[in-house]
Amino acid sequence: MPEAARGTPKASERLRRLLVMVPYLVQHPGTELAEVTRLFGVGEDALLDDLNLLFVSGLPPYGPGDLIDVDIQDGRVWVRMADYFSRPLRLSRTEALALYLRGTAAAAIPGLSEATALTSALRKLEEGLGPTTLLGRLPQVVEAAEGARPAETLEALREAAAAHERVRIEYHAASSAETTSRKIDPEEVFFAVGNWYVVAWDQRSGEERLFRADRIRTVSPTGERFDPRGLAGAGRPLYTPSERDVPVRLLLHPGARWVAEYYEVGSALERDDGDLEIVLPASRLEWVERLLLRLGGEAEALDPPVLKDRVRELARRTAERYRMG
């Protein structure tokens, strides 16, 4: 960027926003300012600055009849005399692609209530933007393939979170391989890397907990309500390290490599013989035992030393079923 243009990014950002916002305001006379700030992700002060500027803009010779007419009354806004801004600037290629790709991924999420509307919106986008302009042959070569079925409890969890209702759940914790019943205050239901989660205050432990929705067997109302504590939802790390964590060290042979992909791994060390040594943070060993059981000879437990014996014991108990029959 040339030296002298350094002072202008702010102006270009504001211009970009105005060219999107003004068409909406022209088409929707009397929109509430609060609605505008929400839709366009702009603060009220910045919005008023922009509108005040619009008020002195327009066409030559810039007489009263040439300027854009902006009227703000009782928290609502009217924009007139801006026919040339009655439709927005078209989507850039980057914008169109970003929206199309995110939309395609989201439409494949099992249990997303907006999926039908999203699919038809994407089709309109393909048709409206045209095959020659923005998307090319992309729709034919992009697909989303989420196999898993939606958790049956998803809708009940969402409703409880929206209404701040305390619920009782039956939960199968993979970490301990146990199913327990507990009361939770569900604050947010969100989707991350292939699964739905609910972040909640767990009355049983008196702690914040993250539950995977597909491991919640039942959701039943308690009739109680709660005040949200503002727990962090989407975007949070899916595993929160704690003081109780035991560093588990495993050696993965090639057939067990997927473990390093599938779980959040603390560190991974490539060995010369093609094995991968990983450290998994774990607060319980039960799930690691079952993981090693399924990996069979493809992985070895290195740390903690007790792990090896516990896996062997679990294998013995499981093998009994096969020897009896």
Add this chain to the structure above:
Amino acid sequence: MQPLERLVNLVALLLDSRRPLTFEEIRERMPGAYEQADLDTAKRMFERDKDILRDIGIPVDVVATDVWDAEQGYTISKDEYYLPEITFTSEEISALFVAARTGGQDTSAEEAVRKLLYGAEGGLLAGSTGVPMSPDGGPTDARLTAAAEAIAERRRIHFAYRTARGETSERHVDAYGLVFRGGHWYLVGMDRDRGDLRAFRVSRLASDLEDHGDGGSPPHGFRAADHVQPGPWPPGEHGDRARVALSPDVAWIARRSVEGVETLTTRDDGWVEIALPAGEPAWIASWVLSYGPDAEVLEPPALRAEVLRRLEATIAGA
């Protein structure tokens, strides 16, 4: 005059004008905008403004305004400027907003929806809580978009890729398709160095994509999703069926976790017997073992023997 005011007026003037305007005309019609005494200084300022407009995607064209090409005029093509008319229902717009807010820091998708809003009904987001989602992780947005462009244009691309084994290598790939599975995007294409179709997880691209010219066409009947298998493989759709017993503790969750499960019976002891496509024996054995003593293969005998063999190997070695 504020820079923003000058820019808004310039866009308005060019959009409203039926013919290209020369710089002198623009200068004259926009008093206070480019009024520097020195014409070169004024022109430079105008050029910078024009670049800003182009940067944000406004199609400002420069055309000759006389037959001798002596004078240049500036114009904005209405056809190229305005968004084509697409009408969305309020549910569709809300759904697009939900989708646009998934993923990382990049706001391009959200900007796109804001542009589409203008023709929709008011009060759009009033009842919409939205679906919060976590990103795939890493600065992959730009690379994903670049991959999509390469695929749309059937380009050959070059990039560094870090495999699941943690090894990084250089790849030359004819880009054929994109697949979203298990929460991740995969680029599928012909790996020129290996002469084979491969899938690359976009979040493991270790460099930006570099264009290496035209790529080939995908083979007949190509389906990108056929080439993407994340994590522990799911059982196949063909072959015999396996019978498995599950303890009451895990039956409900185990049944939900795979496709094609059929519930046969609930025994007196509460255990549930299911049938599922046997597919890959190694995978079923691994899946059953992940439930420890809470699951048991009943049939076929060969699979039962395989599970026991694995258990005995674990007891012996671990």
